[in-house]
Amino acid sequence: MELAGRNVVLLGLGARTNVELARYLVARDARVTISDRKPADQLKTELALLGDLPVRLALGGHQETDVLAADVVFVTPGVPRDLPMLVEARRRGVPLSSEIELLFEECRSPIVGVTGSSGKTTTTTLVGLMLREDGRRVYVGGNIGVPLINRLDEIGDRSWVVLELSSFQLEALGRSPAVGAILNVTPNHLDRHHTMEAYAEAKLNILRHQHPEDSAVLGLDDPGAAALAPRCPGHVGWFSASQPVERGACLVGTQVVLRRGAGDEAVCDTGEIRLLGQHNVLNVLAATAIAGAAGASVDAVSRVATTFTGVEHRLEPIRTLDGVTWYNDSIATTPERTNAALRSFSQPLVLIAGGRSKHLPLDEMVQLIGERCRAVVTIGEMADEIAEAIRASGVAVPVEHAVGLSDAAVRARRLARPGDAVLLSPSGTSFDAFRDFEERGRLFKEAVQAL
Numbered sequence: 168m169e170l171a172g173r174n175v176v177l178l179g180l181g182a183r184t185n186v187e188l189a190r191y192l193v194a195r196d197a198r199v200t201i202s203d204r205k206p207a208d209q210l211k212t213e214l215a216l217l218g219d220l221p222v223r224l225a226l227g228g229h230q231e232t233d234v235l236a237a238d239v240v241f242v243t244p245g246v247p248r249d250l251p252m253l254v255e256a257r258r259r260g261v262p263l264s265s266e267i268e269l270l271f272e273e274c275r276s277p278i279v280g281v282t283g284s285s286g287k288t289t290t291t292t293l294v295g296l297m298l299r300e301d302g303r304r305v306y307v308g309g310n311i312g313v314p315l316i317n318r319l320d321e322i323g324d325r326s327w328v329v330l331e332l333s334s335f336q337l338e339a340l341g342r343s344p345a346v347g348a349i350l351n352v353t354p355n356h357l358d359r360h361h362t363m364e365a366y367a368e369a370k371l372n373i374l375r376h377q378h379p380e381d382s383a384v385l386g387l388d389d390p391g392a393a394a395l396a397p398r399c400p401g402h403v404g405w406f407s408a409s410q411p412v413e414r415g416a417c418l419v420g421t422q423v424v425l426r427r428g429a430g431d432e433a434v435c436d437t438g439e440i441r442l443l444g445q446h447n448v449l450n451v452l453a454a455t456a457i458a459g460a461a462g463a464s465v466d467a468v469s470r471v472a473t474t475f476t477g478v479e480h481r482l483e484p485i486r487t488l489d490g491v492t493w494y495n496d497s498i499a500t501t502p503e504r505t506n507a508a509l510r511s512f513s514q515p516l517v518l519i520a521g522g523r524s525k526h527l528p529l530d531e532m533v534q535l536i537g538e539r540c541r542a543v544v545t546i547g548e549m550a551d552e553i554a555e556a557i558r559a560s561g562v563a564v565p566v567e568h569a570v571g572l573s574d575a576a577v578r579a580r581r582l583a584r585p586g587d588a589v590l591l592s593p594s595g596t597s598f599d600a601f602r603d604f605e606e607r608g609r610l611f612k613e614a615v616q617a618l
Contacts, residue, residue: 522595
């Protein structure tokens with residue numbers, strides 16, 4: 168994309184993505200305007216990151232005149248592209264793009280992309296570590312970590328880029344990575360995509376534009392992901408914990424094996440995986456298939472699969488106190504994620520759950536609560552929703568409502584017994600009280616350490 172001298176508008180400053188993108192564009196002599204609905208006093212952190220970068224700021228509301236006068240508009244993933252001013256911009260021929268779309272256009276190194284409704288951060292991290300263990304120079308980014316757009320010169324053409332990609336980042340993407348994976352497609356973000364069909368179509372963009380020589384990896388155990396195979400133009404591989412696969416990764420007994428045309432390559436036994444839960448066995452299988460498709464050695468894959476202990480805020484052990492172990496699973500922003508967490512434990516649980524509801528079914532979560540939980544402590548906007556679902560089901564589990572995380576930790580400590588685990592796995596988003604799930608998880612850890 169030719170950028171020098173062009174009028175460029177960035178919609179949304181409240182994301183680190185556009186701060187790094189602004190630096191990249193200014194370095195290429197673009198004339199940059201950054202627009203945000205929030206006023207300056209609500210963007211102090213982001214403005215501090217911009218420093219003295221020579222950009223024009225238009226804060227306190229998006230101006231249609233800025234958008235329509237632009238040569239190109241870069242939109243953050245959080246800004247829907249059906250905003251009337253963006254619809255009008257497209258009608259007038261103003262191109263829309265994003266940091267991730269520009270990264271795909273400008274990056275000279277091969278890209279590996281991972282998406283899914285759950286598991287994508289852990290899987291992306293595993294793949295990055297496996298390729299690094301294979302002796303490659305690897306950059307991990309996208310929906311995880313620091314944006315990579317401003318590091319393109321450093322990345323060059325002799326590295327590997329591994330990206331976690333959300334449906335928001337994918338919905339307008341016109342290119343696909345050389346190795347792309349869809350782990351699963353289950354209900355999520357329907358407030359943005361409106362239908363499961365539209366959500367799945369957004370996910371499919373990670374594979375839709377591949378070339379015949381490229382590689383796709385799909386979750387065979389997930390009907391939503393598996394159904395997309397006929398629409399993949401590249402070579403299709405699979406990962407599965409329940410079925411054999413011809414190409415990809417699967418279990419043979421309790422053995423994780425990689426299959427890529429030359430017989431089984433043994434990776435590890437499931438008992439050697441240090442991550443908790445069956446869902447993390449699937450994540451290891453997915454990462455094995457993806458790294459294998461990218462040409463990693465089975466030894467490199469095995470070393471990472473048997474030593475990796477997890478990503479922060481994902482079934483993260485915090486401490487053991489009075490014989491009770493505490494876990495932070497703040498990433499669980501849907502009931503499905505909470506269900507996976509509940510299944511990961513054999514000991515009785517005190518569950519801390521709540522947040523902002525996505526209005527997804529709670530039936531399975533309530534059933535698992537009845538089977539595995541000693542008690543439930545509810546927090547946030549959906550506290551009553553969870554309590555009522557438990558009451559209506561007839562599940563005889565004590566439920567207490569807490570005002571904030573510190574109160575939740577105190578109540579959970581009183582309810583737990585030696586040998587139990589206390590699990591923060593909210594099943595709702597963090598936006599009722601926190602900036603993001605990471606802030607929620609960090610504050611919970613602080614509350615637990617203060618006990």
